[in-house]
Amino acid sequence: MTDDKKGFPTAHDVARLAGVSQSAVSRAFTAGASISAKLRTRILTAAGELGYRPNLIARSLTQRRSNVVGLVMGNVDNPFFAQALDRLSATLDMMGCRILLLHAEPNAQVDSQVDELLSYQVRALVLLAVNLSSKLSEECTRAGIPVILFNRTVAGSVGAHSVVGDNQSGGRAIAAHFLETGRRKLAFMAGYAESSTSNEREMAFGAYLAVAGAPLSRRATGHYSRMGAIAATRDLLGDPHDRPDAIFCANDLMAIAAIETARFEFGLEPGREVAIAGFDDIAIAAWPSFSLTTYSQPIDAMVDHTVRLIEEWNPDDDQRTIVVPGSLIVRSTT
Amino acid sequence: MTDDKKGFPTAHDVARLAGVSQSAVSRAFTAGASISAKLRTRILTAAGELGYRPNLIARSLTQRRSNVVGLVMGNVDNPFFAQALDRLSATLDMMGCRILLLHAEPNAQVDSQVDELLSYQVRALVLLAVNLSSKLSEECTRAGIPVILFNRTVAGSVGAHSVVGDNQSGGRAIAAHFLETGRRKLAFMAGYAESSTSNEREMAFGAYLAVAGAPLSRRATGHYSRMGAIAATRDLLGDPHDRPDAIFCANDLMAIAAIETARFEFGLEPGREVAIAGFDDIAIAAWPSFSLTTYSQPIDAMVDHTVRLIEEWNPDDDQRTIVVPGSLIVRSTT
């Protein structure tokens, strides 16, 4: 009879069929609720007959909390973030959380997306490669909602935690490696000007080189995109009389574009005629066509920290930045 | 005063501050609701002061519909699906919908995930590269919730629509192209045995070859993964005396693994000593390192159809399978 009504049956329908109160139905579907085994079975049977399913929207309204985590991601095109999303959704899944995914432009400031996510009463916010105003970030903290910036830090952002790779050590390690392998004219290919990750990598790289007496000689900006990286590589390699002998790219995707541009446009073999290094250690970096030297950002560890930060979040905690150590992975391009 | 209470202010708080009824507050936040401009401004001001934001959970409970689309995806590792997700979220965003993302194993049957999504009262379901029992699929239809299988069809699934690439034409086009370029010993690398896409591509490929008098001579299964494809390529190319001169791989990711295996393990140059073709036309296929011949699946068009299917969904519609035409893209590997 409820069958031909639009939508799903409610706890009331089940209660009527099982001859119990609606509260009992609710308890039957609540782990650890005080209800006799006999009643529960009877209710579950009735529920099965009707195809009843508790309405989670109603539940989170009454409980005033949800197990939905809001996630804003700039682009899934970079396999690093695609894999981060994959691991994040799998890990959150295991702790009973779901992801409400909002779209943003790469590197955008996502106040409006976060605003909407807050309207959905999400339990926490994870931001991948995008920015948030500190006004909104503070508002989240005040409202008791943890905000985690993944792979980004924001100076002066109040309350938002960050989980990042070790940009400092990475930048230094690449610099030291270039120097040890005899490179002297060194270049850096940046992501965005406003990207904390790109900036930190460049600072550490440049500082190490300066101290070693072989200061950074060139730089170009690849905008963290393949097209941008190709253009930047042309810029860097264009003049045969003034070429860097090593390029550190702010991420692997750009480094791979640089490898191909050097190889196919300039006839320069990476590793011999020009050294190229990246950052992230995405799966593609290990493919034999590229065999890219890089500094790793261990996604699983970063995801674990992100999830733990959500689980153990405390409104009075100070803003924290968790730096997940990576390691230099030397392959054939250096 | 409401400031130090945990959580966000409610419409009641705003009403009190603005000296109006709670209904008025609701109207002030509803497009096209009958409310005077003056009142609306007053309410919006009060709301701004308190940092009020309508609770979308409550709204969708009363309206009994939400603008959330449930999405289940097997793995984001394949750039084809990563990009589909990216386009899907951008496009749904423009029609005011958000994505609730659930994780699944690749090619899994996702009844439990769909079950949960239904509990969230999602407006529609999109399934990427996973399967659903027809029991649940029927249940969705009965409840008025559209189900769209992206890049997959299910025989006998009642009510679920499908949006797929043109596996038939693709399989035939690759076969014709192999034959035209003089290849005679042809092999197929399958995805999964249960994958409708892999099966359809193989059937069309094999049928064309059979008619042309050069029947399929070998096959291997790469499980739609890189590792699987490498193993399958070894299997196919292992015996120097009995090698296929062309391999059609059920997707680009496997084809790229095949290229690298042929090139770096067997010293066989794709395009000359062995022809390799893929399916999808992911961005990587066009990279100069691979320059892969493939049959395209136009993601944007597939996404548009998916979204339109949701928008124009009618409970009485028959199950539809929308085949989005692609085209043969000849590059250097054939």
Next chain:
DNA sequence: CTGAAAGCGCTTACAG
């Protein structure tokens, strides 16, 4: 252990 009742924060007829 069980039920009646209040309440979560909204929307939406219904009066005025």
Next chain:
DNA sequence: CTGAAAGCGCTTACAG
């Protein structure tokens, strides 16, 4: 145009 009231489908004290 505005407000009082019912209701969306649950959970959770409160009695018994």
